[in-house]
Amino acid sequence: MSVTYRQVFQIGEFRALFSSMIVSVAGDQFARVALSLLVFDRTGSAGWTAATYALTYLPSVLAGPLLSGLADRWPRRQVMITADLLRAALVALMAIPGLALPLVAAVLVLVQAAGAPGNAARAATAAAALPGEQYVLGKGVLDTIVQLSQVVGFATGGTLVGGAGPATALLADAGSFLVSAAVIRLGVRERPAPNATGTGAAVGAGGLVRWRRDLVDGSRLVTRTPRLRALVALAAVAGFYVTVEGLAAPYAAQIGGSADAVGVLLAASPAGAVLGMALISRLRPQLRSQLLGPLAMAACVPLVVCLARPGLVVTVVLWLLSGVASAYHLPASAEFTLTVPDQHRAQAYGLAATVLMTSQGLGIALAGLAATVVAPSAALAGAGGLGVVAAGLAGAAWNRARRATPAE
Incomplete structure (x- = not known):
């Protein structure tokens, strides 16, 4: 029997994962635009602006293999919540007026690194919540949301950030992580760590x-x-x-x-x-x-x-x-x-x-x-x-x- 989108969305855990991803991905796109405008406004340098933007991707190259295993060693819902709360605090720190740019860059690296175990935990949880063909369909929905959120975030981010200001956009991104953590806490079932020995x-x-x-x-x-x-x-x-x-x-x-x-x-x-x-x-x-x-x-x-x-x-x-x-x-x-x-x-x-x-x-x-x-x-x-x-x-x-x- 073929699986339908309706069947996938009837699963409460998937709805929670879906909702938390929409909120956090959209917030991230606004934050990337905000950081670009913030750095360019302070330095007037296209080089520094591009380098800061690159930092939103580069830490994941190391954090992926080094930190993702935490989501096998600890309960995955706990890993997702902790990662979201940590990123909320760090992004809020970047919104402090006058914060030195080297410190902004250092905090940005930590924000991206903290996302690695959270993303790994989300992917593994989706596989546990959606068996077999439901997982294929559900993952398609989640991947599509990431693509669409990026397109919409980049398309509207400049206008929204220009009106509200970079600091406000960064605080909104911090708030998106708090919302994501709350959704995961309420909507995702607690499971023991799959590799909990020790x-x-x-x-x-x-x-x-x-x-x-x-x-x-x-x-x-x-x-x-x-x-x-x-x-x-x-x-x-x-x-x-x-x-x-x-x-x-x-x-x-x-x-x-x-x-x-x-x-x-x-x-x-x-x-x-x-x-x-x-x-x-x-x-x-x-x-x-x-x-x-x-x-x-x-x-x-x-x-x-x-x-x-x-x-x-x-x-x-x-x-x-x-x-x-x-x-x-x-x-x-x-x-x-x-x-x-x-x-x-x-x-x-x-x-x-x-x-x-x-x-x-x-x-x-x-x-x-x-x-x-x-x-x-x-x-x-x-x-x-x-x-x-x-x-x-x-x-x-x-x-x-x-x-x-x-x-x-």
Whole structure:
């Protein structure tokens, strides 16, 4: 029997996770805009503004693998609540008028690091609350909300922050974390820690040894399990087609587009991803599994066509199609989460998320470097061509692993 969205939303825990994510993600987007305006207003430097914005992403690369395992060692509802309360306090601290910018940057790093175990706990809790196909559909809803919240937050953030002021926006973000913590406290069921052995000794030398062991065990689990290894490789393909975000502005200039064209191009891929997730979540599980490799390749092919420098309309369609195909991340991520034993789920999630973010960051950076030597259209085409090859190899590895160890 097929699962429906109505059935998913009838589950109280999912409604709580859904509501808390809407509040916190929207608040985060306003805060990013507020910090950018705050730093630019004080320094007048585009470089400092960009560096501060980059700090909203970079800490997760380290915090993902290092801190996500806390959500396996401690009760996950407690981890989510604690992370939200800690971030609320830290964001409120950044709103203090006249706070030195180096201190703002340091606090920002702590805010982002604190989010890693909370996000891992949320992902693992969703898998526990939504069994089987319900999880695939529910995760599609949560991923779609993240995409839409980012688009809406960036689109309206400048106007709202300009009217209310950066400090007020930061306080509103702090309030969003408090609301999120309250929703989790009231709506999510308390479960014991899945890997609770020795939890009480999670501090001191013994806690450090257990933390290191959890990190090593989670890394070994991912690297030594063919299914998980192939799924992580498929996720890393994003580093090739995400290059459209970094090269949207120079590519728009190359094809004669205006400043408005950059916004349209940037919106095409996430809009396609939302559409793709809605479509792929309705496919049969076996078909979804078979399509992971082909869709990863299809997400890269439109970039190759950019070598011909088609007009704005054609490029928007191409990037939209790339976004639709990129929705393979939804079933791939669901496969990954459900394959990992519950006691290692948060740690493995943190590792996989770090690989994804690192591949995206490197992809954009390398494509930008290439675009200083060749035309942006050629850099995009090169990234697309390499992505097709990488996706083909990752898809072949996935098919071998899938046939050797069918999912339970």
